[in-house]
Amino acid sequence: MTQARQASEVVADLRDVTRVYQMGQVEVRALDQLTFQFRQGEYWGIMGSSGSGKSTLLNILACIDRPSSGSYSVRGTEIADLDDDELSELRGQSLGFIFQSYNLIPQLNVLENILVPVLYQDEQPDGIEERAVALAARVGLGDRLDHRPTELSGGQQQRVAIARSLINDPALILADEATGNLDSKTADEILELFDELHAEGKTILLVTHEPSVGERCEKVLRLRDGKIDEVYDNRSVDGS
Amino acid sequence: MNLRFVKTLRLGVQSLLLHKLRSFLTTLGVLFGVSSVIAMLAVGEGGQEEALEQIQKLGSQNVILRSVKPPEDRVSNQETRVVSYGLTRADEERLRVTFPGVTRVVPALQAPVEVRFEDKVCSPRVLATPPGYVAVTGREMLEGRFLTWGDEQSDASVCVLGYEVARFLFPFESAAGKRVKVGPEYFEVVGVMWPRVPIGSVVQDPSVEAGGEVFMPLATGRSRFGERQAIVRSGSQEITEVQLHEIIVEVDEAENVPFVADACREMLKRNHDKKDYEVIVPLELLLRLEETKRIFQIVLSSIAGISLLVGGIGIMNVMLATVTERTREIGIRRALGAKRRHIVSQFLVETIVLSGCGGVAGVLLGLAIPKVVEHFADLNTIVRPAAPIFAFLISVGVGVVFGLYPAWRAAHMDPVEALRHE
Numbered sequence: 286m287t288q289a290r291q292a293s294e295v296v297a298d299l300r301d302v303t304r305v306y307q308m309g310q311v312e313v314r315a316l317d318q319l320t321f322q323f324r325q326g327e328y329w330g331i332m333g334s335s336g337s338g339k340s341t342l343l344n345i346l347a348c349i350d351r352p353s354s355g356s357y358s359v360r361g362t363e364i365a366d367l368d369d370d371e372l373s374e375l376r377g378q379s380l381g382f383i384f385q386s387y388n389l390i391p392q393l394n395v396l397e398n399i400l401v402p403v404l405y406q407d408e409q410p411d412g413i414e415e416r417a418v419a420l421a422a423r424v425g426l427g428d429r430l431d432h433r434p435t436e437l438s439g440g441q442q443q444r445v446a447i448a449r450s451l452i453n454d455p456a457l458i459l460a461d462e463a464t465g466n467l468d469s470k471t472a473d474e475i476l477e478l479f480d481e482l483h484a485e486g487k488t489i490l491l492v493t494h495e496p497s498v499g500e501r502c503e504k505v506l507r508l509r510d511g512k513i514d515e516v517y518d519n520r521s522v523d524g525s
Numbered sequence: 526m527n528l529r530f531v532k533t534l535r536l537g538v539q540s541l542l543l544h545k546l547r548s549f550l551t552t553l554g555v556l557f558g559v560s561s562v563i564a565m566l567a568v569g570e571g572g573q574e575e576a577l578e579q580i581q582k583l584g585s586q587n588v589i590l591r592s593v594k595p596p597e598d599r600v601s602n603q604e605t606r607v608v609s610y611g612l613t614r615a616d617e618e619r620l621r622v623t624f625p626g627v628t629r630v631v632p633a634l635q636a637p638v639e640v641r642f643e644d645k646v647c648s649p650r651v652l653a654t655p656p657g658y659v660a661v662t663g664r665e666m667l668e669g670r671f672l673t674w675g676d677e678q679s680d681a682s683v684c685v686l687g688y689e690v691a692r693f694l695f696p697f698e699s700a701a702g703k704r705v706k707v708g709p710e711y712f713e714v715v716g717v718m719w720p721r722v723p724i725g726s727v728v729q730d731p732s733v734e735a736g737g738e739v740f741m742p743l744a745t746g747r748s749r750f751g752e753r754q755a756i757v758r759s760g761s762q763e764i765t766e767v768q769l770h771e772i773i774v775e776v777d778e779a780e781n782v783p784f785v786a787d788a789c790r791e792m793l794k795r796n797h798d799k800k801d802y803e804v805i806v807p808l809e810l811l812l813r814l815e816e817t818k819r820i821f822q823i824v825l826s827s828i829a830g831i832s833l834l835v836g837g838i839g840i841m842n843v844m845l846a847t848v849t850e851r852t853r854e855i856g857i858r859r860a861l862g863a864k865r866r867h868i869v870s871q872f873l874v875e876t877i878v879l880s881g882c883g884g885v886a887g888v889l890l891g892l893a894i895p896k897v898v899e900h901f902a903d904l905n906t907i908v909r910p911a912a913p914i915f916a917f918l919i920s921v922g923v924g925v926v927f928g929l930y931p932a933w934r935a936a937h938m939d940p941v942e943a944l945r946h947e
């Protein structure tokens with residue numbers, strides 16, 4: 286197990302990543318010289334109290350924000366070297382993003398929402414529609430393909446968002462408080478979905494401030510004031 | 526790529542339909558702008574050549590003097606009275622002698638008689654005029670010849686038929702050499718004129734209204750019909766006396782036409798106590814026509830320009846609002862891999878759909894406006910096939926120009942900020 290883990294490829298590589306927000310005269314160090322590596326197939330819970338820098342970290346991991354200093358590379362590609370277009374391409378092809386507030390596009394139905402990331406690929410892969418239909422079925426919405434987001438419950442919307450994050454088979458699935466808006470039962474169902482994805486070998490980084498959610502992840506990275514507070518493996522904790 | 530365009534287009538239409546009234550109101554500016562462009566082009570094209578040609582036919586270097594029956598100033602119950610008015614031979618003489626710049630003076634007398642051949646009768650304008658008439662008016666012969674000085678001197682009973690009259694009296698054969706009855710007398714037809722280009726609404730030409738013309742030598746006209754004409758009207762008889770119905774004054778150069786025209790007006794004013802004449806200056810008509818057209822052009826192009834500008838600004842305004850409204854959507858799309866150009870094209874397509882719809886409606890309205898202009902302004906209008914296309918492209922252009930900034934704004938939002946937007 287340990288052997289396999291070490292051999293697995295580094296997907297996201299953070300080195301001395303600092304993110305500073307300038308608030309007038311005051312500098313807020315949301316991330317402070319953070320160095321960490323996320324590897325293929327891992328399932329991480331990123332935890333910490335509110336304001337500890339979780340969302341900032343996730344935004345940088347998702348390539349919608351850039352570090353103020355330090356380096357971040359996805360599967361060996363240094364993002365500082367990428368221009369805006371290349372970064373967009375990287376987001377579309379290698380990253381799946383799941384938001385707290387689902388963030389579906391209201392004008393589009395379930396199937397169309399799942400296909401949004403494909404819209405921005407230069408080439409439409411063969412059979413992508415079928416893949417989208419299969420993903421919808423996979424998250425339990427096979428019979429809701431032409432529903433609009435407003436016609437779905439929160440849990441269902443989040444399922445659509447998960448299907449959407451999977452459509453381009455990303456290297457990294459990023460979720461920011463994905464269960465934050467859901468009741469515990471629905472949250473549980475969503476977390477079961479993540480468990481399944483993890484079992485399939487997907488790499489998942491799940492931001493949460495809820496301990497109950499963090500417990501379900503494979504490993505936990507806890508932040509405090511933009512620095513790594515502690516790192517632990519839930520299973521080894523269980524096992525010891 | 527193509528599929529993406531279709532999807533973008535459909536999305537644009539969907540988003541616009543989400544706010545139907547707003548979208549409709551936004552397109553109005555472009556609608557009026559585009560229709561004004563078409564109207565402007567239509568007026569510009571409208572019979573410019575044709576009108577010019579017509580007026581030149583009438584003789585742009587001519588000044589035409591015509592007798593006009595003055596309004597009756599006193600009501601008389603006399604059984605028979607003589608009304609004497611109009612241009613005189615003295616006027617003709619003065620024109621001949623004293624006017625510099627005048628190359629020819631061609632008088633004409635009109636006889637109110639019918640023209641017959643066998644059982645066919647018509648009432649054309651019968652003009653007694655010297656041979657110079659044909660040259661001064663730039664008319665041409667279809668067959669035979671025009672009147673000659675020989676006819677004039679010998680007081681010959683010959684006539685030349687206008688095309689319409691010839692067609693009417695001799696539908697299937699040549700009129701040349703035939704004898705037609707003009708009033709009580711027989712005349713030999715020596716020639717037929719080319720048809721006149723219809724003068725249209727620009728210059729009223731009585732000869733066309735009256736259904737054609739017949740010409741005879743001036744001397745012949747005088748000796749056969751005299752200058753007095755009897756008109757019987759509701760029991761009373763009125764005799765009018767007109768020495769000359771028309772005098773065509775040919776001027777050597779176009780620049781001199783206004784001076785000659787003024788001199789004619791001056792001379793007639795001095796010698797007539799009533800306004801029993803009119804002075805027609807085709808060149809002035811031409812200039813007036815051009816002026817009317819120019820005013821229309823200015824008005825229409827101002828409307829077009831202002832409408833398009835205001836319409837464009839309106840569109841920009843609405844698109845800026847749309848972009849703000851959809852900030853979050855932009856953030857989502859960016860996070861899911863949309864490049865800046867994808868966002869730009871999404872909003873640009875929406876703007877172009879908006880202005881393009883205004884353009885289509887504007888084209889339809891624009892095709893109707895020239896008809897209205899024609900009706901009220903006596904201007905010919907022509908809508909060339911390229912005009913609607915051009916006008917539509919302008920609407921698309923407005924969409925691009927005024928859509929670019931909102932689209933650019935949308936594309937340059939910070940994705941993180943955009944995603945945080947409520």
Ligand SMILES: Nc1ncnc2c1ncn2[C@@H]1O[C@H](COP(=O)(O)OP(=O)(O)O)[C@@H](O)[C@H]1O
Pocket residue numbers: 306307308313314315333334335336337338339340341342
């Ligand atoms: N856009 C911003 N401008 C200024 N400060 C910010 C901004 N975003 C986050 N911060 C600050 O950075 C710190 C980390 O924020 P965040 O990453 O959102 O924390 P978390 O998601 O863990 O609650 C906080 O102190 C927050 O106030």
Ligand SMILES: [Mg+2]
Pocket residue numbers: 339340341
């Ligand atoms: Mg957060």
